[in-house]
Amino acid sequence: MKTHKNIKFFVGIVLFLAVVLNAATYSPEQVQRVVNEAYTKYKGDMGGKNADYIKALARVDSKIFGIVLVDKKGNIYKAGDVKSRVSIQSISKVFTLALVMSERGSNFVQKKIGVNATGLAFNSIIAIELHGGSASNPFVNAGAIQTTSWVKAKESKERWVKISANMSAFAGRKLTLNDEVYDSELNDNKRNQAIAKLLDAYGRMGSNPLEATTVYTRQCSMNVSAKDLAVMSATIANHGINPLTKQRVINAKYTPKIMAVMATAGLYDNAGDWLYDTGLPAKSGVGGGIIAVVPGEFGIGVVSPPLDSYGNSVRAQLAIKYIVKKLHLNPLTK
Ligand code: GLU
Numbered sequence: 001m002k003t004h005k006n007i008k009f010f011v012g013i014v015l016f017l018a019v020v021l022n023a024a025t026y027s028p029e030q031v032q033r034v035v036n037e038a039y040t041k042y043k044g045d046m047g048g049k050n051a052d053y054i055k056a057l058a059r060v061d062s063k064i065f066g067i068v069l070v071d072k073k074g075n076i077y078k079a080g081d082v083k084s085r086v087s088i089q090s091i092s093k094v095f096t097l098a099l100v101m102s103e104r105g106s107n108f109v110q111k112k113i114g115v116n117a118t119g120l121a122f123n124s125i126i127a128i129e130l131h132g133g134s135a136s137n138p139f140v141n142a143g144a145i146q147t148t149s150w151v152k153a154k155e156s157k158e159r160w161v162k163i164s165a166n167m168s169a170f171a172g173r174k175l176t177l178n179d180e181v182y183d184s185e186l187n188d189n190k191r192n193q194a195i196a197k198l199l200d201a202y203g204r205m206g207s208n209p210l211e212a213t214t215v216y217t218r219q220c221s222m223n224v225s226a227k228d229l230a231v232m233s234a235t236i237a238n239h240g241i242n243p244l245t246k247q248r249v250i251n252a253k254y255t256p257k258i259m260a261v262m263a264t265a266g267l268y269d270n271a272g273d274w275l276y277d278t279g280l281p282a283k284s285g286v287g288g289g290i291i292a293v294v295p296g297e298f299g300i301g302v303v304s305p306p307l308d309s310y311g312n313s314v315r316a317q318l319a320i321k322y323i324v325k326k327l328h329l330n331p332l333t334k
Helices: 003-021 028-042 087-103 106-113 126-130 142-147 157-171 177-189 188-199 207-220 226-238 254-264 266-276 314-325
Strands: 066-071 076-081 282-284 289-294 297-304
Touching: 003 207, 028 066, 028 076, 028 314, 066 226, 066 314, 076 226, 076 282, 087 106, 087 142, 087 207, 087 226, 087 254, 087 282, 087 289, 106 142, 126 188, 142 188, 142 207, 157 207, 157 226, 177 207, 188 207, 226 254, 226 289, 226 297, 254 266, 254 282, 266 282, 266 314, 289 314, 297 314
Parallel strands: none
Antiparallel strands: 066 076, 066 297, 282 289, 289 297
8 A cells, every 4th residue: 555655656756857847947047058058069060061052042151150049038048150141041931921821811821822741842843733733831932932922012012011021020120131142043033933933824823923933032032140030930939029129020819820830841841850859830941040939938040051951951950959958848748
């Protein structure tokens, strides 16, 4: 009988510890220490290679490496080069999705664009054909160009003003264009134009396909630092309120929808492995940035240009995985 009681007591202690260890019990000092550790541990890792299918991206300094966490109160934890700016690229797709969801609702996005993984490359044309003319989701190029085309605007300029103002509101400062990347990408844009024209043939575009592709290219060429990315991501983590400016940028009912798409298709063809390892909705871009959202707690932004074969920043993935593990941030373990 006594042994039975002892076992019960022991099991109780183990369960209590499991809950406590998984709960968010970190102090600000611990968070900063873990961010520093992640930086020091991976600083020298020069694996991967800058994207080069957009020529200007190959010229970006591969050594840039910055890590920033922003919590829901607006506290900032950082290490490394958190000020250097790179083009936001695919990460911009998250914020234009947010804009179109605000304007047209989440059902529109699900029905008109889709929220499923393609299982094919981010710039695949065959994926559109295989899915009966559907782009599948807003984070492959097809779905992103389509999303841009559905921003409510009478003409191109108005569309661009709304998209850039929206991204700036998420970042809490006026973002500016990386002209070199924009010019370079406009010259390397034929495939995206073809994708937009194909979607137009299926009646899926909200505006002229070439116009939408140009605005999309511009949105991908916005300059951001690791800090900008962390604030943008923290705005999603904080249910749509920017934790620095306190501005409500998107209705809280849409942030779970956005995170669901990030979890499904945020890291290209490696999204499943990423979710398996971290449990975090995230989005990467070929400029070398990754954002990850710890719902209700942190936004993480990391910049490091060299990419793996999937197109995801090598060091950014390593740093985020380290931080998630050390601070027990995987929401699926809660
Ligand atoms: N602007 C890039 C493109 O359209 C974005 C790609 C990316 O970051 O995945 O190819």
